[in-house]
Amino acid sequence: MNNLLPLFVVGCGLWLSFLGVWGRLSTFRTGSGAGSAGEPTSRASAAVTVKAKVPTSLRIKQIGGLFWFCMGIATLWFSGIRDPRTRPNSWTLASVGLFWVVIGVWEFLTTVPRRVRRQLLSEENGRLAEIVTQHVEQAFPEGHVGLVVGAIAKDEEILLGFGARQVRGSQPPDADTVFEIGSISKAFTGILLAQRIESGELELDDRIAELLPEGWSLSEPAREITLRHCTTHTSGFPRLPANLLGISDVFHMLLGGDPYRDYSEEEFRNALATVKLTCDPGTEWGYSNFAAGLLGFVLATQNGTDYETLVTSKICQPLGMHRTTITNDDWLREHMPANYRFVLNLGPASFGLKSDEWQLPNHLAGAGAIRSTGRDMMTFLKANMGLIPTPIDAAIxxxxxxxxxERADRAMGMNWIRSFESAISQNIIWHNGGTGGFRTYLGFTEDHQYGVFVLSNTAIVGVDALAAGILKTLVRDQGPVSLPQSMATPR
Known part of the structure; x- marks a missing residue:
């Protein structure tokens, strides 16, 4: 029995740690870590400080940290390290005890709540600010640095900045802070395609091979791929071009480098000519940056221009999104925050590993090259929800x-993902994004009554669960509208 006691104790510690980690992973997936709204927040537009609340999953992780720490101290005490002759295994026990102490301190400190700076970036709306702030408070201990969050509930809206533009900073990101929005760029590409369909210039079932520049070709299996396949991730293309990442590129990316930095148009052309499909076109869903980038490239080429010029002239200018761009300029560099691939929070102290900015070339830009601000993303959200009149409403x-x-509860539009959410009994139309140092999300309910976007300058922590939690709370708080039967079922 005495021999089983150490195993039992270690098992308890592992179980507590597992529960804490599992709780965090569940929060990332479902947003279940968000609870009811807390105390009313300040109505001042200046930056204020709120204390991040610790969700149950992190409380369990804290208890696990304390457990490991106490176990480590006890093991060190009884290891006999002061007189090794009395215990032959004293150095081994001492090493184990020290390891447990380090694990315990790390587990505990990474869950200590921090003071979170918050700045109101729009007109005050007390209830919306409450809901957003309460969700962000619970998410911050997971490792965020700076967030800009926009939310819409029926005829009300709010825009808030949280945290800081850089680790150990004090200034929250504002409405003009620039974020790489990553794969939300695909939603822009989908709208560009919709415009060409609306005008009659293209058809969804037009083959990509017939739209490529002169002298370009696709491999034999890929020649039947259409615009429809590319915009719904059913082309059978792999996630990335086969010749994009060599061994040195992988190491460069792991060290925070831009994996797209040296990918030439000639390499892209060769990848198309030799591409191997993962399935027959139109039969299976498989997320592909390669296919989305190709779609953006074809649309720009057909228009006789590059992707940035096309998206600026066809979407950003008509919507008045004047700070949404791809190319770096002096204003953008001044307003872009530090971005991090990894952040370690040890109580009040934080440490971060920065990432290079990602510069996707023109031939892959449609998959994730766009940068934008909270102010412009609010405009984009409202345009997609039909809350403001625009000259491109029909295409949107x-x-x-x-x-x-794809399945009973998930479908594809033109790069938009449509997921049925049983908690609110309707579909959410959304897309997320991620680059080396940024994570983003934008989504809204199919009834066009509720919407949210989140922009983060930390890549290690996703924002999908945070955004989904806010969206669900908005619907529950204000009550769903009556939906047609077709909108109240999965599709």
Missing amino acids: QRSHQVLFQ
Whole structure:
């Protein structure tokens, strides 16, 4: 029995640690870590400080940390390290005890709540600010540095900045702070395609091979791929071009480098000519930056321009999104925050590993090259929700329509993902994004009554669960509207 006691104690510690980690992973997936709204927040537009609340999963992790720490101290005490002759294994026991102490301190300190700076970036709306702030408070211990969050509930909206532009900074990101929005760029590409469909210039079932520049070609299996396949992730293309990442590129990326920095148009052309499909086109869903980048490239080429010029002239200018761009300039560099691939929070102290900015070349830009601000993303969200009149309304709404039913609760529009959320009994139309140092999300309910976006300058922690939690709370708080039967079922 005495021999089993150490195993039992160690098992308890491992179980507590597992529960804490599992709780955090569950929060990332479902947003279940968000609870009811807390105390009313300040109505001042100046930056204020709120204390991050610790969700149950992190409380369990704290208890696990204390457990390991106490076990380590006890092991060190009884190891006999002061007189090794009395215990032959004293150095081994001491090493184990020291390891447990380090694990315990790390587990505990990474869950200590921090003071979170918050700045109101729009007109005050007390209830919306409460909901958003309460969710962000619970998410911050997971490792965020800076966030900009926009939320819309029926005829009300709020824009808030949280945290800081850099680790150990004091200034929250504002409405003009620039973030790499990553794969939310695909939603822009979908709208560009919808515009060409609306105008009659292209058809969804036009083959990509016939739209490539002269002298370009696709491998034999890929020649039947259409615009529809590319915009619904059913092309059978791999996630990335086979010749994008060599061994040195992988190491460069792990060290925070830009994996796209040296990927030439000639390499892209060769990748198309030799691409191997993972399935027959139109039969299976498989997320592909390669196919989305190709779609953006084809649309720009057909228009006789590059992707940035196309998205600026066809979407950003009509919507008045004047700070949404791809190319770096002096204003953008001044307003871009530090961005981090990894952040370690040890109580009040934080440490971060920075990432290079990602510069996707023109031939892959449609997959994730766009940078934008909270102010512009609020405009983009409202345009997609139909809350403001725009000259491209028809194309925007067309881009949301179902083109491929992946499974019962998820379908694809023109690069938009449509997920049925049983908690609110309707579909959410959304896309997320991630680059080396940024994570983003933008989504709204199909009834166009509720929407949210989150921009983060930390890549190690996702924002999907945070955004989904806010969105669900908005619907529950204000009550769902009556939906047509077709909108109240998965599709």
